[in-house]
Amino acid sequence: MQLDAKIPDGPLAEKWDRHRFEMKLVNPANKRKFDIIVVGTGLAGGSASATLAELGYNVKTFCFQDSPRRAHSIAAQGGINAAKNYPNDGDSIWRLFYDTVKGGDFRAREANVHRLAQVSNNIIDHCVAQGIPFAREYGGLLANRSFGGAQVSRTFYARGQTGQQLLLGAYSSLARQIAAGKVTMFPRREMLDVVIVDGQARGIVVRNLISGELETHAAHAVVLATGGYGNVFFLSTNAMGCNVTAAYRAYKKGAFFANPCFTQIHPTCIPVHGTYQSKLTLMSESLRNDGRVWVPKKAGDTRRPADIPEDERDYFLERKYPSFGNLVPRDVASRNAKEQCDMGKGVGETRLAVYLDFADAIRRDGRAVIEKKYGNLFQMYAKITADNPYETPMMIYPAVHYTMGGLWVDYNLMSTVPGLFVLGEANFSDHGANRLGASALMQGLADGYFVIPYTIGGYLAGTPQRAVTTADPAFKAATQAVNGRISKLLSINGHRTVDDFHRELGGIMWDYCGMARTNAGLEVARGLIQNLRAEFWENVKVPGDPGEFNQSLERAGRVADFLEFGELMLIDARARQESCGGHFNEAFQTQENEALRDDENFCHVAAWEFTGEDKEPAFHKEPLVFENVHLTQRSYK
Amino acid sequence: MTKTINLTLKVWRQKGPHVKGKLETYHANNISTDMSFLEMIDVVNEQLTLDGKDPIAFDHDCREGICGSCGAVVNGRPHGPEKGTTLCQLHMRHFSDGDTVVVEPWRSRAFPIIRDLAVDRGVLDKIIQAGGYISVNAGGAQDANAIPIPQEVADKAMDAAACIGCGACVAACPNASAMLFVSAKVSQLALLPQGKPEAARRAIAMLCSADKAGFGNCSNERECEAECPKEISITHIARLNREFFKASFGSSVQ
Incomplete structure (x- = not known):
């Protein structure tokens, strides 16, 4: 399959404006006829939910935490980048764009990164208007500091709690829309499957984590903002609940997974x-x-x-x-x-x-x-x-710390499943092989406040859809599959705990797919993971019942997915026979031990398609075309 | 230096909101003093699981003291004995070998127990929904530097905005009042110029929402301030009171 990133024509700096003009619009009065599901309430999901509701869509928002305010974006400390050039030190949209592409070791999509740099300034404006108490100079104007990979001061911050303040800003906008009745909030729900009808994403299956009941929800489009998969390593800076399940379930339903081996070690x-x-x-x-x-x-x-x-x-x-x-x-x-x-x-x-x-x-x-x-x-x-x-x-x-890989999305942030959009850390698009500091907050909020509100309208206005309710057989089938898996997990009653398996998995991933990788090691790790996965399904012990608040069961489902997903990371790492950014294969390094890219053969996004249980995933390639920056060996000397 | 200690735990076990709960005794042995309190409970839970018993349910997520998910009353004190510390950041080096440690959930009528140490704090979200925001849609904002804000004002607003919404203030208060939580948000937004247009409406709406949720009133016990893991000051309650009086007597908002 040829992946079409749907990058608009024209000069780089004009692409986004042109695209916004060319996209179809949903008339303001018609927006209320569309239901949108948003999964996750971090910076991307929270801001998307609020903004889509402000526009008039009916939004249903889901998170596994007890409150949307607790998503792990809250733990981001340092800051958020923007090309404001307030310090007058030579910053510009172009420089932020260039630094990000270079920092990502030339494995990100030019057009997406440029758009990110363009909207970075709108984010700061909006966040200040929301009452976020950014650090200020004595004169009352906003303060900036420096972050890695840049020689200008472009990072805005709120002490060491920038993520908390930005998230509480998005949360407050979300709260306003909940009060207005435009968002229905479903906390303590974990998404366990995406439902596809006529080839389009039309709903989800969630488990109510208090009652254990499986619930189904239908909509015209589904937005995943479910974060990264760093916890595949067991030990990471992620929150305990961060997981790959929503993204991985989407992968199994046809969404391609891009560059899973691009992980950031902070x-x-x-x-x-x-x-x-x-x-x-x-x-x-x-x-x-x-x-x-x-x-x-x-x-x-x-x-x-x-x-x-x-x-x-x-x-x-x-x-x-x-x-x-x-x-x-x-x-x-x-x-x-x-x-x-x-x-x-x-x-x-x-x-x-x-x-x-x-x-x-x-x-x-x-x-x-x-x-x-x-x-x-x-x-x-x-x-x-x-x-x-x-x-x-x-x-x-x-x-x-962070995973640059994620579900493949086009310029509109839509995955290979029509109607399934992916935002924030859960997608792959903006950071290439390495993310620069203070860029994650920028990307999450860019996607949620300023990209998806436009692109989802373009999709909804331009896509014929029939009426679908949760009575559709596809919902029943998905629910049955989820139910079967839960029963299986609870019935094994083996001798090792979920955490025990998770810790061992993490050890394998860290040793063989961490800061340095070798072809031999990646192959050894595949065998180890396959064995561990087989043992998991025979020897895991998950106490309790399905119909209750059961935290062991929640973890078991997530670890079961990590045990499959980890292997996909190894496959991707093995296939990429070069070093770039966070992916360092010891066989490919410069004389000074820096990552040595192979632009001839690997200047592409690797997107993996699920082909069946225990089958090799299919490889698809999106070539990366650099028309505006010159590919060089990164040098920070 | 790392050492190990043995503890006797008395932990509140309760299967659901409508069944009776009780304290159960567990032994936590060979606990490294470098562990966090939650890692100590992880160890106990691993053993309970292997013994075929239900592990202790408790909310937790970031384990960095910022998400506000965790919290329990440890030996009578919300988040335990250390000042300015969430339960996940409380380390076992603050306990001694042989200690008996009593662990209970937040106790408040407004926070029904879900299971064991996990409680439903959904009413805190309701209070924010009543007015804990500035009404601005994405897209229409002016340049971020258009309104200078004196540094000390921004700092004060940040002091208030540091609230993590954990609910410890409620658990600490003899009246189970959420006033510190409410005041932190009202204060943050009232201090900033962007928040002023809605200040009156916000103060009234958020206080009414807290009353409706079943939280008690403030009688200046100052327990909340003492136990708040982010050390939020009760001067914010004073500011909330001023905002509320101003709104009640001096504005057209009813």
């Missing part, structure tokens, strides 16, 4: 410290504005950091990348930290950590200034580690 997280650990905690990238990353020059140096004199420290990022220094992109910073630890220079009890040192910044600016910028992050670090980062350097190590 360089600044609190290191792993025990086998019981349930998750990892991120320390915002903004800390690299003022913190300096170093390790001892001598391998195996176990002295306390304060006892290591200045000339025996290696500030390896500043040394290797003098122009970007500590603010190189995340994939580069992570790989370098791993490299130092592999050389035996790691610090801390496990030797799997590097220092992030604020001593110079505190000496330069004073403790009060540093506290104002990062107080809540320092406090969080102190709580978890019982160390005081004002006095001793932080210890950090890379951890799984």
Whole structure:
């Protein structure tokens, strides 16, 4: 199948305007005749729900949390990018576009990224109008800071809680539409299948997590904003509930999955410290504005950091990348930290950590200034580690954080299933092989506030649809399948818990499909996953009943999907015989150990089609055409 | 330094909102002091599962102290003994070997128990729906720098906006009042110029909604402020009161 991204013609900067003009419109009075389902209430889903309702559509919104305000966007710390150029330091829409394409190691779609940069400014305007208390200068104007992969200050922030404030903004707009009766909110519901009628996405099956009942909902279009799949690694910075189930169920119903091996390992997280650990905690990238990353020059140096004199420290990022220094992109910073630890220079009890040192910044600016910028992050670090980062350097190590891969979407954010739209982290389109800091919030809100409101109208106005209700046989069939799977999970009654399987899966993925990959390792991992999956379906123990609040059952369904999805990641990683961004195959590196792309053979999106249980997925290619940027070896030196 | 401790847990078990619950005793052994409180419950739950018993139900998600999902009353204190800390960020190094730890759900008529430690806090969403927003549609905003906002005003608004909506203030209050929660949102939006046009309507609507939900009134016990994991100050309640009086006596909004 030839994938058509439906990129509009014309010069890059005019594509979006032209497309908005050319799309069909739904008359304001007719919008109320259309029902739209939105799954997920993070930045993308929350903003989409609110905005579609503002336009007049009837929206039904679903989340698995007890409230739409709790989606994991809330945990984003550092900030949101926009090309406002308020600091007058040379930023522009073009520069934000260019930095994002380059940061993604030239594996993103030009037209989508340019649109993202264009609407970035509207996002900041709207968020300020919503009452989001962004950081400000003394004169009352908005403050900016720097983030990785950019040499301008374009990141807007609200202390270390930017994601929280942006999400609560979207949530408040959503709350207003719920009160207005335009959105019906269904919390504590988990989407377990998408329902296809006449080849179009027309509804979903959800489990009511309190009563255990399966419910069906019909609509004219379905929007998935269900986040990323980082929890396939078990330990990640994702929330405990983050999962791939909604996206994976859509994949099994015909939506192609794009670039699943593109995962982001974030360089600044609190290191792993025990086998019981349930998750990892991120320390915002903004800390690299003022913190300096170093390790001892001598391998195996176990002295306390304060006892290591200045000339025996290696500030390896500043040394290797003098122009970007500590603010190189995340994939580069992570790989370098791993490299130092592999050389035996790691610090801390496990030797799997590097220092992030604020001593110079505190000496330069004073403790009060540093506290104002990062107080809540320092406090969080102190709580978890019982160390005081004002006095001793932080210890950090890379951890799984974000997934650039996701369901394939065209320029309209529609998947290969007509009527099934995918927004935010759940889609693949804007970040290529590596996402720059403060760009996830930008993309989630761009998709929800400023893209889907237009493109979904174009779809609805231009697509003939018959009336469909949940009485349609397709709903019954989907419900039966979901029911069968739940019964199966509960009936196994084996000897290992769900978490036990999940932890083992995570270990396999981290060891073989983490920061560095090899062809041999990826093949070994496939065998390991297949065996683990087989054991899961014979030996998992899920207590309780289907018709009750059963958190073990919720987790079991998610882990069952991860056990299949993990294999798809391995297949994708094995097929991409190059290194780019977060995908680093050891066989493909430059002499300086940077990722070595193969633009001749792999300048494309890999989109995978489900072909049946235990069958090899089918590979489809969307060639990436760069008309406006010149493909180069990324250099941050 | 990491060490391990043994604890006796007394945990509230209740199958649903309409059945009787009771405290059950469990032993949590070999607990690393680097674990979080929720990781300690994970360990207990793994054992319960293998023993063929129902694990303890509790809400949790981000485990970074920001989503507001988790929360339980630990030895009589919402989110446990550490100041400014959610339950997921409470580490076991704050407990001693041999301690008995009593774990109960939030107790309030407005928060019916779903199961064990999980409660229904849906009424907090209802209060926000009553007016905890600025009425602006996507697309029509002016430039973000068009209205300068003094830094200290933005900072104060941010102090209030830090509320995570966990419900600890309600659990802490002898009146089961949600006033700290309501005041945080009213205060954030009343401080900012964008929020002023609707300030009167918002204060009245949100307070009425909280009353209707069955929350009690504020009698200045200050327990909420002491237990709030984000350390939100009761000066916001004072601001809410001012907004409410202004709205009731000084505006045309009824």
